[in-house]
Amino acid sequence: xxxxxxxxxxxxxxxxxxxxxxxxxxxxxxxxxxxxxxxxxxxxxxxxxxxxxxxxxxxxxxxxxxxxxxxxxxxxxxxxxxxxxxxxxxxxxxxxxxxxxxxxxxxxxxxxxxxxxxxxxxxxxxxxxxxxxxxxxxxxxxxxxxxxxxxxxxxxxxxxxxxxxxxxxxxxxxxxxxxxxxxxxxxxxxxxxxxxxxxxxxxxxxxxxxxxxxxxxxxxxxxxxxxxxxxxxxxxxxxxxxxxxxxxxxxxxxxxxxxxxxxxx
Numbered sequence: 001x002x003x004x005x006x007x008x009x010x011x012x013x014x015x016x017x018x019x020x021x022x023x024x025x026x027x028x029x030x031x032x033x034x035x036x037x038x039x040x041x042x043x044x045x046x047x048x049x050x051x052x053x054x055x056x057x058x059x060x061x062x063x064x065x066x067x068x069x070x071x072x073x074x075x076x077x078x079x080x081x082x083x084x085x086x087x088x089x090x091x092x093x094x095x096x097x098x099x100x101x102x103x104x105x106x107x108x109x110x111x112x113x114x115x116x117x118x119x120x121x122x123x124x125x126x127x128x129x130x131x132x133x134x135x136x137x138x139x140x141x142x143x144x145x146x147x148x149x150x151x152x153x154x155x156x157x158x159x160x161x162x163x164x165x166x167x168x169x170x171x172x173x174x175x176x177x178x179x180x181x182x183x184x185x186x187x188x189x190x191x192x193x194x195x196x197x198x199x200x201x202x203x204x205x206x207x208x209x210x211x212x213x214x215x216x217x218x219x220x221x222x223x224x225x226x227x228x229x230x231x232x233x234x235x236x237x238x239x240x241x242x243x244x245x246x247x248x249x250x251x252x253x254x255x256x257x258x259x260x261x262x263x264x265x
Contacts, residue, residue, distance in 0.1 A: 019057035034075035130173035183226035
């Protein structure tokens with residue numbers, strides 16, 4: 001595996017703010033993911049986005065199928081509820097003690113077009129599997145997550161114990177040093193951010209990075225792995241956002257959210 005250099009804190013790519021991105025991030029962090037329009041406008045104001053801009057973005061998001069509207073309340077669409085579930089799983093993955101087994105998925109379907117093959121590859125990567133060679137995907141069997149109902153139609157699942165040393169195999173499947181370097185850079189970025197918009201963009205990058213965390217057993221990770229610190233920092237930030245929503249709109253946030261933020265399920 002190539003030894004990629006770790007990025008410095010000021011080299012982390014932070015996407016620019018938009019009304020759409022702020023609205024989606026606010027709703028993705030709430031349970032249930034809905035807010036009246038007046039509360040959305042108030043919550044977005046600290047980011048320097050005008051109310052008229054927010055309302056125009058909401059209309060476009062409803063038309064695009066991102067949001068559903070009932071009277072004055074906006075809620076995530078079913079498609080984005082699935083994205084919220086993936087985000088929640090990324091922040092609070094469920095794991096088991098690892099006994100040395102590896103989960104293996106072997107693609108058996110043939111005759112599929114490029115789009116179908118690409119879609120399957122994306123799905124297997126989302127399940128935090130890595131490709132050993134074409135059509136053979138695996139990971140340590142320490143992760144609990146729902147699997148697609150139709151996966152069995154295109155692949156076979158089994159358990160294996162590769163002869164290759166586990167740490168060496170994991171390092172060949174995932175760019176662990178690069179991921180850790182970016183994670184530490186993001187923690188530095190979060191620590192420096194003071195303005196609401198700076199903190200928002202930094203934590204949005206944290207969530208995207210956590211989606212790519214392979215969630216390996218601790219014994220397979222490099223030293224000073226920043227995954228737990230990133231999750232704790234984001235959980236604290238999400239609690240802050242929930243408190244802001246309460247203050248602006250008097251809305252009651254799902255009480256289980258704080259439990260999840262502390263690592264419980």
